[in-house]
Amino acid sequence: MKNNHVNDIYPKLDEIGQFIKFGRTQLIDDIKKSCNNFQDNFDNLNQKYEVQQQESISVKQTLETVNKQLDTVQNKYDLVSRFLDAKPSQSDSLQQFKSLVATDFIEFANHESALAEEAQALLLLQDVEKRLEEITSFPSIYNKNIVAVGGGFSAGKSEFLNSFFIDKELKLPVGINPVTAIPTYITIGDNNSIKGYSYKGGIVDISTILYKQLSHDFIKSLGFNLKDIAPVMTIETSMESYSNICFIDTPGYNPSNTGYTDNDGDTSKEYLEHANILLWTIGIDTNGTIPASDLEFLENIALEDKKIYIIANKSDLRSNDDIEDILDIFEEILDEYDIEYQGISAFSSINKEEITYRKKSLFEFLEEVNSPVEVQESILSELTIVFNMYRDAIKEQILWTSNIQSHFKSLELDLLESGININESEKVDKRLEKMRDIFKTSHLQKQLKDLENLKDNIMNSVEGVFQSLK
Numbered sequence: 001m002k003n004n005h006v007n008d009i010y011p012k013l014d015e016i017g018q019f020i021k022f023g024r025t026q027l028i029d030d031i032k033k034s035c036n037n038f039q040d041n042f043d044n045l046n047q048k049y050e051v052q053q054q055e056s057i058s059v060k061q062t063l064e065t066v067n068k069q070l071d072t073v074q075n076k077y078d079l080v081s082r083f084l085d086a087k088p089s090q091s092d093s094l095q096q097f098k099s100l101v102a103t104d105f106i107e108f109a110n111h112e113s114a115l116a117e118e119a120q121a122l123l124l125l126q127d128v129e130k131r132l133e134e135i136t137s138f139p140s141i142y143n144k145n146i147v148a149v150g151g152g153f154s155a156g157k158s159e160f161l162n163s164f165f166i167d168k169e170l171k172l173p174v175g176i177n178p179v180t181a182i183p184t185y186i187t188i189g190d191n192n193s194i195k196g197y198s199y200k201g202g203i204v205d206i207s208t209i210l211y212k213q214l215s216h217d218f219i220k221s222l223g224f225n226l227k228d229i230a231p232v233m234t235i236e237t238s239m240e241s242y243s244n245i246c247f248i249d250t251p252g253y254n255p256s257n258t259g260y261t262d263n264d265g266d267t268s269k270e271y272l273e274h275a276n277i278l279l280w281t282i283g284i285d286t287n288g289t290i291p292a293s294d295l296e297f298l299e300n301i302a303l304e305d306k307k308i309y310i311i312a313n314k315s316d317l318r319s320n321d322d323i324e325d326i327l328d329i330f331e332e333i334l335d336e337y338d339i340e341y342q343g344i345s346a347f348s349s350i351n352k353e354e355i356t357y358r359k360k361s362l363f364e365f366l367e368e369v370n371s372p373v374e375v376q377e378s379i380l381s382e383l384t385i386v387f388n389m390y391r392d393a394i395k396e397q398i399l400w401t402s403n404i405q406s407h408f409k410s411l412e413l414d415l416l417e418s419g420i421n422i423n424e425s426e427k428v429d430k431r432l433e434k435m436r437d438i439f440k441t442s443h444l445q446k447q448l449k450d451l452e453n454l455k456d457n458i459m460n461s462v463e464g465v466f467q468s469l470k
C-alpha cells in the first residue's frame, strides 16, 4: 500500500527543485531516498500489521470457541448441581396423611382384632399414600388419562408428539440416532414449562434451549447417566385439544447400544406398563410389516386392561397403494397375535396429517380418551372402602359379643328357673362376672368411635392435599 502523504511529497520536491535553481539536486535526491525508505518501512509495518490482525482474528475465534465450551461445561455443571440440590416439595397435608397412617392407623390396627383382612387394608392405604405422593409431585398430571407413546427407536414417537404442539419454539428432541433418553410427561398448558424431576422428588426448571440438548448424545458427553439423577421430565405447552390427556414420550425400547441406552428397554417397559392407553408407533419408511421385536415386546406387557392404538408413522414416505397394503398386513398380524387394537392410523408426523385409517381415526380415538378423570373421588371412595371394612368387622363383633351377653342373661334366667341361684355361689358368680367382662362391648364401641375419628382425620388430610394443588 502506498502512503498518500509520501506520494504527495514527490511532485512538491520537483517543484522546489525547479524553484531554487541552486543545483541542490543532491539534497533533493537524498530527500527522495529518505522518502523511499520511509515508504519501504511503512509497507513493512503495514504487512506486519495485517499479519497481526489475522492472528488477532484467529485468537478471537479460538477465545469464542473456548468460551462456548466453557459455557457448555458450566451449563452441564449447573444442571447436574441443580438436580442434586433439588429438594422434594413438601405438602403439609401429605405429611399429615403419612403420619396418620404411620402412627394413628397402626396404633388403631394394633388394638383392633375384628378385621381379618388387616394386611389388605394396610396395602390399600400404602397405595393411596403412593398415589398422593405422585399427585403432589406432578400436580399437572394427576387428573389426566395417561397416553403413553411407545415403539422402536427412531419410529418417530417424539416427532409424532411434536405434531400436536402449537408453539414451534418448543420441540421434543428428534433425530436419527437414539434421542429420547428421559421419559417425558406432556400436558396442555397456557405457557411453556419444562421441569425435570430429581431422584429425590425435587423439581428443576429447564429452559427451552437447554431442553433441546437433552438427548442421548448430551448425556453421553456428561460421562454418567443423567437419568440416574433425573429419571423423568414434564412439559406443559399449548396444544389444540386434549386437556384431559397426559402423553408420555418414551425412549425406544430397542436402541442400538450407543452411550447410556442399555436400560432404555426397561424404562420404556416400565412407563408403557403403567399407562392405560398405548399409542404404538411404527415407522413405515423402513417397515412394511410389524417388526417381530415389536410383537415380542408387546406380548411382554399386560395389554388386557389397556387400549392400544397403532400409528403407522412416516406415511408421507410411502405411496397410497403401499400404505393400503401395509395397513392390510398390520391388521392381519394384529389379528393373528390376538392383539385387540382400537384402530390404525397412517400418519405423517412431519406433515401433521392422517392419510388414512382402519377401524377408527386417531383423532376420534384421542377425543374418546380425552374424558375427565375424578382422582379425588376415586381416592376418597377407596379410603371409604377401607374404613367400611373396619366398621363392618367391628360392628359384627359387637353384634356377636352382644349375642353372647344375651345368652349369658338367658342362661342366668334358665338356671334361676330351674331353681339354681347362682348368686349363692360366690365361685360361680365370680366366674360369670369374668365372662361378662370378657364379652363386654364398651371397648368395641370405643374402637368404633376411634375409627370414625381416624377416618375424619385421614379424609381431611386427603382433601387438604387436593386443596393445596388448586
Ligand SMILES: Nc1nc2c(ncn2[C@@H]2O[C@H](COP(=O)(O)OP(=O)(O)OP(=O)(O)O)[C@@H](O)[C@H]2O)c(=O)[nH]1
Pocket (backbone or CB within 6 Å): 151, 152, 153, 154, 155, 156, 157, 158, 159, 160, 173, 174, 175, 176, 177, 178, 179, 180, 181, 250, 251, 252, 253, 313, 314, 315, 316, 317, 347, 348, 349, 350, 351
Ligand atoms: N418423513 C418423516 N420423517 C419423520 C416422521 N416422523 C419422524 N420422522 C423423522 O424420523 C427421525 C426419528 O424421529 P424421532 O421422533 O426422533 O424418533 P423417536 O421414535 O422419538 O426416536 P428415539 O427417541 O430415539 O427412540 C427424525 O429424523 C424425524 O424427523 C414422519 O412422519 N415423516
Ligand SMILES: [Mg+2]
Pocket (backbone or CB within 6 Å): 157, 158, 159, 173, 174, 179, 180, 249, 250, 251, 252
Ligand atoms: Mg424420541
